[in-house]
Amino acid sequence: MSVDLAPECERFSGLIGRWSGRGSGDFPTIEPFEYLEEVTFSHMGRPFVVYAQKTRRAGTGEPLHTEVGYLRPVGEHGVEMLITQPTGISEIHTGTIGDGVMDLRSVGVCATPTAKQVDEVTRRFVLEGDSLGYEMHMAAVGQPLQFHLRAQLKRMD
Numbered sequence: 001m002s003v004d005l006a007p008e009c010e011r012f013s014g015l016i017g018r019w020s021g022r023g024s025g026d027f028p029t030i031e032p033f034e035y036l037e038e039v040t041f042s043h044m045g046r047p048f049v050v051y052a053q054k055t056r057r058a059g060t061g062e063p064l065h066t067e068v069g070y071l072r073p074v075g076e077h078g079v080e081m082l083i084t085q086p087t088g089i090s091e092i093h094t095g096t097i098g099d100g101v102m103d104l105r106s107v108g109v110c111a112t113p114t115a116k117q118v119d120e121v122t123r124r125f126v127l128e129g130d131s132l133g134y135e136m137h138m139a140a141v142g143q144p145l146q147f148h149l150r151a152q153l154k155r156m157d
């Protein structure tokens with residue numbers, strides 16, 4: 001049974017669906033890499049959007065990073081995002097959405113005792129019709145806030 005998007009989630013309507021594409025990543029402590037990505041934003045009629053992402057290494061197809069989370073509407077143009085990763089890290093973000101741009105900055109990053117150290121994360125999504133791009137920066141493993149990921153996705157449905 002399909003349900004209507006909650007009115008508060010109208011700001012996320014352009015994101016709802018399945019996306020796939022390609023990205024690249026880097027950080028001072030690692031080798032640069034390229035990856036393939038699939039993302040789904042879905043909803044169940046309640047005032048939040050469900051986010052699910054998985055990636056594979058370009059070339060070999062080896063599974064890489066994956067994460068799940070939620071987008072929550074706040075006020076007129078606000079957004080909160082929660083993201084959890086099997087690497088033991090959870091990000092809590094606040095930000096804004098408007099004119100096809102969603103800007104997020106972490107207000108907290110929590111890690112399990114065995115996870116790598118991640119102190120801060122920023123994420124920016126740019127939606128242009130059936131194209132969705134994003135960049136992710138992080139302060140981690142003793143390095144200041146800087147680029148880790150960039151990807152460009154196309155709508156699959």
Ligand code: HEM
Pocket residue numbers: 023025027029030031033035037055064065066089091116117118121136138140141148149
């Ligand atoms: C598209 C999503 C992502 C991909 C494909 C990806 C991929 C990678 C790869 C290939 C490495 C190199 C080392 C390794 O193989 O483990 C790495 C390192 C790392 N990534 Fe990511 N990553 C992603 C998202 C994230 C996110 C969301 C975070 C943090 C919130 C993160 C934090 C780290 C950290 C802390 C390291 C280790 C750096 C080090 O030990 O020197 N990554 N990532």
